[in-house]
């Protein structure tokens with residue numbers, strides 16, 4: 001026997017469930033057209049991957065989410081794509097959104113399916129991929145992608161897996177009938193999810209007003225360790241946080257998720273969809289929808305293709321249009337009034353109430369709050385609905401947030417008990433919507449600021465890199481100039497040395513020549529070649545060749561230095577002055593060499609003239 005806890009608050013509204021449980025689930029058939037919204041889940045909308053006019057098969061993927069969170073949308077039957085356009089979708093605002101319209105061809109021809117009977121032979125990631133590819137998102141709440149939910153953060157081990165069969169809201173019996181008629185599939189889906197998560201405990205929580213479902217599931221779980229926990233009927237025991245508290249005694253922390261306390265809750269319909277996806281290879285293309293209310297003659301549950309217009313289901317249930325006063329999508333507590341019957345069944349559609357005026361009369365006019373406190377007593381989240389109402393009405397959203405507005409599950413229990421008929425939940429929805437819009441605006445502004453700052457940082461970085469490159473270039477130029485200068489100085493020094501060596505060499509050569517001449521002069525004259533005794537001693541002749549070489553070298557050096565000076569001036573280098581001095585020095589050197597050569601030539605010419613015989 002499973003130990004149970006209670007949650008605070010809660011109410012006991014009339015159930016009206018037996019209206020729709022007297023008949024088995026009926027097949028709603030194929031309507032004239034199917035409207036498939038691209039956004040049926042939390043996350044990013046899917047993108048159409050088919051063209052208008054394209055023939056598609058049943059189960060074929062029509063739209064997918066390429067990046068981000070989301071699941072694909074499939075063709076519920078074979079047919080032709082008629083349009084991809086805006087169409088009214090189920091939403092409290094009555095808004096239109098992007099939808100694929102499919103015209104059935106009556107063939108109902110399946111695409112290739114790939115059932116996996118022995119899923120345990122696959123990797124867990126592969127099974128999660130199958131679940132994702134089958135387009136499964138939560139079928140009992142906001143439509144969170146199931147494959148993502150089944151992959152909790154690594155640091156949060158799921159020790160308890162709960163299948164939520166409470167279905168506490170009046171009128172709705174889709175899960176009840178599913179458990180009665182598809183108990184084996186429910187349990188098969190639970191087993192697959194348990195295999196993925198490896199929890200220590202699996203529990204199916206069912207309210208005690210569903211004895212047939214309880215019996216069916218007890219039978220289906222015979223021999224397994226899955227617990228069937230029968231919980232007292234009290235609204236909203238089917239709320240995720242409330243059921244967790246009932247079955248575990250633990251509370252999900254404010255702003256947290258069940259995985260924070262090691263628990264995960266899945267819906268009955270979701271379990272069936274998981275079983276069909278894995279074991280049959282069938283994507284999520286239909287679901288059970290309760291069509292009820294006193295304005296339909298044959299209320300009950302229908303297996304309806306996703307995309308089936310509500311008006312088609314109402315016809316199947318024998319709607320008496322004259323009797324319909326209000327059409328409610330969902331239950332009377334958390335649902336909303338439909339503005340058109342043209343909206344389609346989507347993955348989260350569980351009930352439509354075609355209510356007569358007597359059944360769901362228009363709410364009486366709102367009266368001032370009398371501070372009776374009944375709303376606080378009824379609140380299952382232990383909030384302060386009265387104060388939340390004041391702040392929401394006064395648009396004091398920050399104060400409402402401080403009172404944990406976002407913990408409100410919008411169960412409507414407070415509105416239900418309010419003697420002043422204040423539509424409290426509507427105020428909370430308004431406040432939440434405004435806060436989300438402000439947050440979205442803030443996020444937009446933050447992103448714009450971040451983009452601006454990133455751009456500024458990029459420009460600064462580019463500027464710094466540019467400056468660095470400029471400095472490197474300048475340094476390289478300075479280094480090259482310094483090197484050139486050093487080379488020039490070295491060359492100047494070497495040039496000087498060469499000149500000096502050349503001069504010394506010339507002098508040595510001259511000295512040797514003199515010595516040789518002297519030695520020759522001291523030799524006794526040969527008989528045949530004796531000079532005349534009156535002839536003066538031979539005077540040393542200047543070495544013209546050596547002096548010409550010296551001049552040529554000095555001239556060459558001067559040219560080199562002049563070229564370097566011109567370059568340095570063009571580059572405005574630091575060594576211009578030094579080079580100018582070197583050039584001047586080399587000029588002097590050239591001049592001296594020219595003078596020496598000229599003098600030597602004159603001397604040579606004079607000595608030649610003297611040695612000429614006179615006639």
Ligand code: SF4
Pocket residue numbers: 368369370371372373374375376385386389414417418419420421422424
């Ligand atoms: S139940 Fe209604 S009247 Fe009473 S305190 Fe709450 S809001 Fe005010």
Ligand code: SF4
Pocket residue numbers: 375378379380381382383384385407408409410411412413414415424425428
């Ligand atoms: S709608 Fe919100 S405030 Fe009202 S009872 Fe439910 S949880 Fe509490």
